[in-house]
Amino acid sequence: MRIIRFSNEQSVPVLAAITLESKVYSLPQTDFLELVKQAAEQQQTPLSLIQEIIADSQPIEKNVEELSLLTPIDAPEVWAAGVTYERSRDARNYEATGGKLDATTFYDKVYHAERPEIFFKATAARTVGPQDDVYLRSDSHWQIPEPELGLVINKDGKILGYTIGNDMSCRDIEGENPLYLPQAKIWKNSCSIGPAILLAEAVEDAYQFDIVCRIFRDGEKVVEGTANTRQLKRKFDELISYLMKDNEIFDGTVLLTGTCIVPPNEFSLSDGDYVEIEITGIGTLKNPVKLPSSKSIAFS
Known part of the structure; x- marks a missing residue:
């Protein structure tokens, strides 16, 4: 599972996951570290949390090549x-x-x-x-x-x-x-x-x-x-x-x-x-x- 960030049509950063089938799913977290923190709080791994989130959602219509990608993390x-x-x-x-x-x-x-x-x-x-x-x-x-x-x-x-x-x-x-x-x-x-x-x-x-x-x-x-x-x-x-x-x-x-x-x-x-x-x-x-x-x- 890969994690990306992209800028949507409103120029707002969106966190997303890319599956092995190259489908892109938007995630509710604002950044990668929030995803990691939430998984730890729920005693899950980031992968299991993502799988739980995307199980009840649909991939976005665009593929990753069509997205305006940002750095996947703002590394301090x-x-x-x-x-x-x-x-x-x-x-x-x-x-x-x-x-x-x-x-x-x-x-x-x-x-x-x-x-x-x-x-x-x-x-x-x-x-x-x-x-x-x-x-x-x-x-x-x-x-x-x-x-x-x-x-x-x-x-x-x-x-x-x-x-x-x-x-x-x-x-x-x-x-x-x-x-x-x-x-x-x-x-x-x-x-x-x-x-x-x-x-x-x-x-x-x-x-x-x-x-x-x-x-x-x-x-x-x-x-x-x-x-x-x-x-x-x-x-x-x-x-x-x-x-x-x-x-x-x-x-x-x-x-x-x-x-x-x-x-x-x-x-x-x-x-x-x-x-x-x-x-x-x-x-x-x-x-x-x-x-x-x-x-x-x-x-x-």
């Missing part, structure tokens, strides 16, 4: 783990050494260390949803999407569901100096999540998700890469435990688990590109790429 914070896949380690080494192949750096140490790399990625205000623009950073010339499985967790670290994340990254800024990581990772519209949350209880093995990333330019596919979460070096519980060490997290926090798909080294995103990230059972997160004017990215 989005965090991310780095160098969790071998491919990511190799790409970071390439950046840090000015393009040397098979180079080794401190990223190898992080890859093998007991402590994982975890960094802050975004707030709700910096996070966009399906079909929203992701922004290019104006002071970078080597930018890529990073397709990642996202864990939706509560304040106790329990995994409530799985979503898709695009951790937009500046390879040149991070490669110049690792101390520049926040600038290489955080700016307005530098993170997208969606299109849905796949309930954790509906997943038999979270280490068997197939991930596909496609990048289009002028209508032509210019990059395509695939991966599977079984290639992860670290387990989800391990990443969550380090996120929570002496740290307060909030219900609805999203933890991105790292990328295993990196475009060719000579590739950089351009204004007008289009990114698709597909993960088995969750859906496809689609975002246009835009280089905004300095005025349009200023915070109000």
